[in-house]
Amino acid sequence: GSTSAPSALPGAADAAVAVKPVEEFLPAWNVLVERARSGELEKILVVGGGAGGVELLLAMQYRLARLAAPRTIGFVLVTDAGRLLPDLNSGTRTAFRHILSQRGIEVRLNCRVARAESNAALATNGERIAADAVVWATGAGAPSWLSETTLKLDKAGFIATNEHLQSLLHPEIFATGDCATIDGYVYPKSGVYAVRQG
8 A cells, every 4th residue: 555644744743644554544533533522623634635635524524423413523625736636627626616615614725734733734834724633635655664675666666566566676576556656657546546456
């Protein structure tokens, strides 16, 4: 798989909940659920305006609304991009802007997070966005341990493979899904590709 842990972002390792790898996200999600049950959550900030961030935010809002009713937990979606869902077509983007608006979700475009704190995110423009939890749902990053191997990696740090999913330097090793990139191809890090490769 991949990682979304913003390790280079000041404060993020301690203050942000990373969505990837999922085996680390699930226990953190259970903590958020318990905080919602006990009334400790009033606002959640999700960083990442791609399909993963939007889908996760809507799923979290749906689940937590059933726990916290009649109290409402607020959500803010922050992205450094100039538009939501930049990899999707305009009709899909319009439909999701409408859904987010209907559900009362605040969306902030062109807003890059510079620092995470336990109760806020600080943007590069100096703005402080208060939140009881910061969830990091940005694009895929290569797991750091890959750089400690003798495997050939692509420019982003993912395992470089041929069309048969074999490591370019060690053909006896296969890599699939988000941890790898097929040499010469450009495609998003998305679970659908891992499924096809499987």
